[in-house]
Amino acid sequence: MAGYSKASALWILFLLFGFSVAKEILVGGKTDAWKVSASESDSLNQWAEKSRFQVGDYLVWKYDGGKDSVLRVSKENYVNCSISNPIKEYNDDTTKVQLEHPGPFYFISGAKGHCEKGQKLVVVVLTPRRGTRFTGFAAPSPAPSASAEFEGPAVAPTSTANALNGGILMVAMGMIAMWVFFYVNWC
Numbered sequence: 001m002a003g004y005s006k007a008s009a010l011w012i013l014f015l016l017f018g019f020s021v022a023k024e025i026l027v028g029g030k031t032d033a034w035k036v037s038a039s040e041s042d043s044l045n046q047w048a049e050k051s052r053f054q055v056g057d058y059l060v061w062k063y064d065g066g067k068d069s070v071l072r073v074s075k076e077n078y079v080n081c082s083i084s085n086p087i088k089e090y091n092d093d094t095t096k097v098q099l100e101h102p103g104p105f106y107f108i109s110g111a112k113g114h115c116e117k118g119q120k121l122v123v124v125v126l127t128p129r130r131g132t133r134f135t136g137f138a139a140p141s142p143a144p145s146a147s148a149e150f151e152g153p154a155v156a157p158t159s160t161a162n163a164l165n166g167g168i169l170m171v172a173m174g175m176i177a178m179w180v181f182f183y184v185n186w187c
Helices: 003-019 043-047 077-082 160-186
Strands: 022-028 058-062 070-073 088-090 094-098 103-109 122-126
Touching: 003 022, 043 122, 070 077, 070 094, 077 103
Parallel strands: 022 058
Antiparallel strands: 058 094, 070 088, 070 103, 103 122
């Protein structure tokens, strides 16, 4: 029975390696980023264009909930800076939003006049592909132009070399796990 439980534990551990882990991403990369930016180059959309977002990741905002809020809005409300019909409103000082599907997510400030001054954010979540989480380092995402439309889901770029490396790693881990499984049970 002891061999069975060891083998089961090892098999479960191996299976866990195959699943990705969601990341918590601090919006703007710092705690005081949810504010009216001083310049276009300091905007949150500039930061978002340089970042990669995956299904399951969490965006985290840190701000003074008594003075500001985060509104998840439709594309139309984002473009028009309309705070009247948000999909969801957050004003809890530390807001955590899971990116549950591929495509664009639109956020604006709930403080009057802040969105019009540039306090807004579009995050495009990549379409998941097999092996995306364990393929090593990815190339930076291309920055869309200022007039780019965020219509559909973004497609994750692929690289044959990265996919091959991820596949070889998974095969090697599988072989080691199988060897350990058979060794523990039959030796």
